[in-house]
Amino acid sequence: MISIANTTKLKILDAAATAFATHGVDQTSLDDIARALGATKGKIYHHFGSKGELVCAIRKHSVQLTLDRVHPYFAAEAPPHEKFHAMAKAHATAMISELAYHRVVVEEMRGSGTGTITDNEHNLRLEITVLQSKYEDMFRSVLASGIAAGQFRDQDLSVTVRSFLMMLHAPIYWYQPRGPQNSHSIAMQLADMALGAVLVTHVKKSVTAIVQ
Amino acid sequence: MISIANTTKLKILDAAATAFATHGVDQTSLDDIARALGATKGKIYHHFGSKGELVCAIRKHSVQLTLDRVHPYFAAEAPPHEKFHAMAKAHATAMISELAYHRVVVEEMRGSGTGTITDNEHNLRLEITVLQSKYEDMFRSVLASGIAAGQFRDQDLSVTVRSFLMMLHAPIYWYQPRGPQNSHSIAMQLADMALGAVLVTHVKKSVTAIVQ
DNA sequence: TTGACAACATACTGATGAGTATGTTTCATG
DNA sequence: CATGAAACATACTCATCAGTATGTTGTCAA
Numbered sequence A, B: 001m002i003s004i005a006n007t008t009k010l011k012i013l014d015a016a017a018t019a020f021a022t023h024g025v026d027q028t029s030l031d032d033i034a035r036a037l038g039a040t041k042g043k044i045y046h047h048f049g050s051k052g053e054l055v056c057a058i059r060k061h062s063v064q065l066t067l068d069r070v071h072p073y074f075a076a077e078a079p080p081h082e083k084f085h086a087m088a089k090a091h092a093t094a095m096i097s098e099l100a101y102h103r104v105v106v107e108e109m110r111g112s113g114t115g116t117i118t119d120n121e122h123n124l125r126l127e128i129t130v131l132q133s134k135y136e137d138m139f140r141s142v143l144a145s146g147i148a149a150g151q152f153r154d155q156d157l158s159v160t161v162r163s164f165l166m167m168l169h170a171p172i173y174w175y176q177p178r179g180p181q182n183s184h185s186i187a188m189q190l191a192d193m194a195l196g197a198v199l200v201t202h203v204k205k206s207v208t209a210i211v212q
Numbered sequence C: 001t002t003g004a005c006a007a008c009a010t011a012c013t014g015a016t017g018a019g020t021a022t023g024t025t026t027c028a029t030g
Numbered sequence D: 001c002a003t004g005a006a007a008c009a010t011a012c013t014c015a016t017c018a019g020t021a022t023g024t025t026g027t028c029a030a
Helices: A007-023 A030-036 A041-047 A051-075 A080-097 A099-110 A119-148 A157-169 A183-198 A207-211 B007-023 B030-036 B041-047 B051-075 B080-097 B099-110 B119-148 B157-169 B183-198 B207-211
Strands: none
Touching: A007 A030, A007 A041, A007 A051, A007 A099, A030 A041, A051 A080, A051 A099, A051 A119, A080 A099, A080 A119, A080 A157, A080 A183, A099 B099, A119 A157, A157 A183, A157 B157, A157 B183, A183 B157, A183 B183, B007 B030, B007 B041, B007 B051, B007 B099, B030 B041, B051 B080, B051 B099, B051 B119, B080 B099, B080 B119, B080 B157, B080 B183, B119 B157, B157 B183
């Protein structure tokens, strides 16, 4: 948190996130990022131990940003389906609002990363894992309440959480700030879909079927 | 299609897909793939013009495999919600069954790829785009029918398709062949969730709410 | 049987980029 | 005003690969 209060570090993080999100982590050299900053590699290496640490810092920041947006709705008092919808919408809004940071996270979700891993990077990875677990646990908790209340379908929680979170990540792949839809309506639709994905399913008789 | 009837090419494709899916495209050298094949780079370059073409071949194969699994259910006669559920389940099953190929597709979804792009690769990319469009159109069509029938929620089709497809991609990130769940139950749950995501939402009164 | 081509292996080049070693400047502090 | 350290810039090294150029082997048709 102190590290992010540092203005210079944050500028580097922003530039790096933007570049990584645009061209991919592996296709972006530290010289590229430095150029975008109007500086040189020396500046980056003075603040971050390695490229891997830089990526981890972006990932951690991404998770933290998302958590900050979603947690208030988790803490508030509300029935499961309303709470879930609000949290889902907040998550989608986060994806759209800080697109670059979250893109990096998704790209690194496969697991590998760079070959050499510093101690500092290793610790960062652990912290990120802990944060992500805590984050998922919030949703797990709400889902459990909803299932207990008979509103949500009783199914494997791990699969459920990972699945609808992937759906909420969708804007990362296609959202463009200058697109026709505003971010609010997209976030709302995604939240609606996420809620539908967990609710007890109720298929209405088709209108055409009745007509026939 | 003729190209894939070639046994040697398919073996290279399999080895490449496995390696790419495990360590990431950029972290995997052609020498690595050749070693996995018990051969050298020469073999690969004899069958594929560049690393980019190899990746494209994997992507195309992935889309084709998925299409082959889903299309029968699209062609069959059934009410929208049943057809959609069957297609979604087939998609999820495809993801799990040919995990490696589909992982490569998702990793390359950001858009960039290698710097140099051969003519051959460019054509492959166009073919892939066409295939993917046709694929999405199938779902778009079913969704339109369901909306017309009053079963599916009337919302932006593009957002809908891209979103629940992302959810169906989820197993790519965490499914392990030796996992506790069998592939069938996971595919079923994902299909259930996808259907719920598009159906007209119907929130049951909470049991606890009634008790209170 | 011979040449011609497919199907590779071997050995190189060349560029790219992460990381480092070593300046240089600013600035706070004693 | 001296001095140290923070905050960079500059100029390297060195390993990694994608791509290429060329050699080798088998096979088949004329």
